[in-house]
Amino acid sequence: METTLLSSTPLQLKKLDKSSLFLSSACKFTNRVCLKSNVLSTKVSHFCKKSLKVSASSQAAPATETATASSVPSVMKAWLYDEYGGVEVLKFDSSVSVPEVKDDQVLIKVAAAALNPVDFKRRLGKFKATDSPLPTVPGYDVAGVVVKVGSSVSSLKEGDEVYGNISEFALEGPKQSGSLAEYTAVEERLLALKPKNLSFVEAASLPLAIETAHEGLERSAFSAGKSILVLNGSGGVGTLVIQVAKQVFGASRVAATSSTGKLELLKSLGADLAIDYTKENYEELDEKFDVVYDAIGQGDKSLKVLKEGGTVVALTGAVPTPGFRFVVTSKGSVLTKLNPYLESGKVKPVVDSKGPFPFDKVVEAFSYIETNRATGKVVIAPIP
Numbered sequence: 001m002e003t004t005l006l007s008s009t010p011l012q013l014k015k016l017d018k019s020s021l022f023l024s025s026a027c028k029f030t031n032r033v034c035l036k037s038n039v040l041s042t043k044v045s046h047f048c049k050k051s052l053k054v055s056a057s058s059q060a061a062p063a064t065e066t067a068t069a070s071s072v073p074s075v076m077k078a079w080l081y082d083e084y085g086g087v088e089v090l091k092f093d094s095s096v097s098v099p100e101v102k103d104d105q106v107l108i109k110v111a112a113a114a115l116n117p118v119d120f121k122r123r124l125g126k127f128k129a130t131d132s133p134l135p136t137v138p139g140y141d142v143a144g145v146v147v148k149v150g151s152s153v154s155s156l157k158e159g160d161e162v163y164g165n166i167s168e169f170a171l172e173g174p175k176q177s178g179s180l181a182e183y184t185a186v187e188e189r190l191l192a193l194k195p196k197n198l199s200f201v202e203a204a205s206l207p208l209a210i211e212t213a214h215e216g217l218e219r220s221a222f223s224a225g226k227s228i229l230v231l232n233g234s235g236g237v238g239t240l241v242i243q244v245a246k247q248v249f250g251a252s253r254v255a256a257t258s259s260t261g262k263l264e265l266l267k268s269l270g271a272d273l274a275i276d277y278t279k280e281n282y283e284e285l286d287e288k289f290d291v292v293y294d295a296i297g298q299g300d301k302s303l304k305v306l307k308e309g310g311t312v313v314a315l316t317g318a319v320p321t322p323g324f325r326f327v328v329t330s331k332g333s334v335l336t337k338l339n340p341y342l343e344s345g346k347v348k349p350v351v352d353s354k355g356p357f358p359f360d361k362v363v364e365a366f367s368y369i370e371t372n373r374a375t376g377k378v379v380i381a382p383i384p
């Protein structure tokens with residue numbers, strides 16, 4: 001089993017060395033952000049043309065430069081696509097306009113970003129009807145440093161290390177200029193201060209998935225003493241549902257499904273019962289649960305293991321009765337609420353050990369998450 005928990009606690013496993021290396025370089029991203037790029041192209045990209053934000057004054061930047069409000073460049077490196085399709089539509093562009101900061105937003109120098117299934121489903125055009133216009137810089141999850149603040153921002157300042165899911169509504173008009181870029185502009189209310197014990201890689205792995213885990217539990221009125229079955233306990237969301245159900249909501253019993261090689265991970269996260277879906281049919285269990293959290297799309301089968309009065313939370317696939325499906329809303333306040341659990345190590349980020357993928361390997365990172373075999377989160381770092 002390849003994936004390991006990334007954390008500064010004893011649960012840190014074989015990825016420690018690599019993670020620590022990144023951590024020490026990431027520590028430079030405090031008040032002053034080091035930019036590795038030394039030349040910012042003056043080429044006018046198709047993105048710039050279409051967004052009509054072409055900088056007339058892009059200049060070569062020195063090899064090492066600090067990003068502050070006064071020194072933010074006008075163009076940046078980013079991944080983008082200007083048509084829907086497979087990974088082949090992804091393009092690297094070194095002259096994308098740095099997004100402008102609205103009154104309620106901050107500009108983040110991105111240190112790490114993470115992928116979610118919504119990133120590739122969106123790129124495939126599944127949410128075309130409600131998507132923002134093309135071209136798109138993908139990416140919802142971010143961790144980085146504030147380099148500029150809008151005029152009405154009150155709780156964040158330049159130099160703050162923050163993390164968050166940058167699009168309030170994942171499917172309804174998500175941001176055109178996402179986190180797979182050197183800079184991204186985000187509303188203050190969608191962000192929280194990065195937990196002090198976590199690296200940027202670890203922090204970037206959390207926002208969308210942990211907000212989804214929390215919102216699903218809250219919407220199902222989950223509470224202390226209740227039991228839960230998590231379908232897909234090893235994915236980005238499931239690894240956090242197991243932990244948040246137990247550590248934050250006080251679950252009396254947590255069961256979860258995965259394939260054989262990931263059962264130990266489920267137990268290490270706090271699952272009392274780890275079910276190998278390649279060998280057992282969870283729907284034939286005698287045991288019943290107050291809540292089934294379906295992160296795979298098996299809402300119909302899950303009704304068989306539901307207690308009377310229980311409910312199914314579905315993230316994808318059929319909407320079961322009794323049960324519901326919802327789409328996560330990004331809220332910085334949820335991250336702030338969960339920060340003590342992250343800082344105490346009660347809830348730990350799980351980062352897939354195939355990553356972090358460096359910025360020039362974004363296509364490989366997308367290809368990997370699209371296999372539906374990732375364990376925990378697929379993170380992109382460092383970002384130039």
Ligand SMILES: NC(=O)c1ccc[n+]([C@@H]2O[C@H](COP(=O)([O-])OP(=O)(O)OC[C@H]3O[C@@H](n4cnc5c(N)ncnc54)[C@H](OP(=O)(O)O)[C@@H]3O)[C@@H](O)[C@H]2O)c1
Nearest residue numbers: 117212232234235236237259315316326327328372373374
């Ligand atoms: N509605 C929302 O707001 C919302 C928010 C977030 C995510 N989602 C959706 O929820 C789903 C899960 O998201 P995610 O980020 O957790 O995905 P993910 O990380 O990509 O999930 C990958 C995991 O799925 C497991 N898996 C594959 N087939 C399985 C099966 N039959 N039973 C149990 N586990 C299985 C894999 O484990 P094995 O290798 O062991 O098979 C792998 O570890 C996606 O469809 C996503 O789009 C919706």
